[in-house]
Amino acid sequence: QSVLTQPPSASGTPGQRVTISCSGSRSNIGSHAVNWYHQLPGTAPKLLIFNSHQRPSGVPDRFSGSKSGTSASLAISGLQSEDEAGYYCATWDDSLNGWVFGGGTKLTVL
Amino acid sequence: EVQLVESGGGLVQSGGSLRVSCAASGFIFSSYGMSWVRQAPGKGLEWISYVSSGGSAIYYADSVKGRFTISRDNGKNSVYLQMNSLRDEDTAVYYCARVVAEVTSGALEKWFDPWGQGTQVTVSS
Numbered sequence: 302q303s304v305l306t307q308p309p310s311a312s313g314t315p316g317q318r319v320t321i322s323c324s325g326s327r328s329n330i331g332s333h334a335v336n337w338y339h340q341l342p343g344t345a346p347k348l349l350i351f352n353s354h355q356r357p358s359g360v361p362d363r364f365s366g367s368k369s370g371t372s373a374s375l376a377i378s379g380l381q382s383e384d385e386a387g388y389y390c391a392t393w394d395d396s397l398n399g400w401v402f403g404g405g406t407k408l409t410v411l
Numbered sequence: 412e413v414q415l416v417e418s419g420g421g422l423v424q425s426g427g428s429l430r431v432s433c434a435a436s437g438f439i440f441s442s443y444g445m446s447w448v449r450q451a452p453g454k455g456l457e458w459i460s461y462v463s464s465g466g467s468a469i470y471y472a473d474s475v476k477g478r479f480t481i482s483r484d485n486g487k488n489s490v491y492l493q494m495n496s497l498r499d500e501d502t503a504v505y506y507c508a509r510v511v512a513e514v515t516s517g518a519l520e521k522w523f524d525p526w527g528q529g530t531q532v533t534v535s536s
Binding site: 303332333334336338340344345346347348351352357387389391393397398399400401402403404405 | 446448455456457458461470471473506513515518521525526527529
C-alpha cells in the first residue's frame with residue numbers, strides 16, 4: 302500500500318478536462334512540494350510537474366498542478382490520445398526520511 | 412544532452428547478489444544527488460535509495476535497508492547499486508534518476524529529472 306493515495310484509474314474523452322488527486326499526510330504533502338511524473342507504456346517515467354505547480358520546459362500548459370494542505374492534484378485540459386499513460390505523484394516524507402510515491406493512476410482516453 | 416544509462420541487470424537466484432550501474436553524461440555529475448527507483452512488474456514506482464552529490468548523505472527505503480548499498484564515483488560519472496540477499500520481490504526494473512534540488516518557500520525541495528531507461532533485474536527462486 303502506497304503512502305500517497307491516488308485513484309487507480311481515470312478516463313476522459315478527447316478535449317475534456319480530467320483531474321487526478323493525490324492524498325498524503327502532514328509529514329509528506331503537508332510539508333513538501335509535490336512532483337508529478339508520467340510514464341508511457343514500456344518507457345521510463347518523465348517529470349511532468351515539480352514544486353507542486355511548475356512545468357519543465359517542453360511540457361504543455363494543458364498540464365497543471367496544485368496543492369492544498371495534505372492533498373495535491375494534477376489537471377489535464379484539452380485531453381489528447383497521447384496523454385494516455387500512467388501518472389504518479391511523489392514527494393519527500395520527513396518521517397520516513399525518503400521519497401514516497403502514489404500508487405499511480407492509469408489515464409485512459411476514450 | 413543530459414543522459415543516464417543503466418546497466419548490469421540480469422537474472423539472479425534468490426539469495427544472490429548483483430550490482431547495477433548508471434553512467435551519467437551531459438551535466439556536472441558531482442553537483443547532483445542521485446537516486447534509484449524501481450518498478451515491479453505491473454506495479455507502481457518505489458524509491459529505494461539516494462546518495463548526495465559528494466556521497467556523504469545516503470538514504471535507503473526500509474524494504475532494502477541492510478541488503479542494498481548505493482555508491483558513486485564522481486571521477487567516472489557513475490552511481491552504483493550493490494544488491495545482496497536478493498529476494499523474489501526485488502524483481503523489478505531499476506531506474507536511476509538525477510535529483511534536482513531547489514529551495515522553495517524556505518524548504519529544500521527535490522525531484523527526479525531525468526530518469527534513465529532502466530535495467531531489468533529478475534530474481535528467481
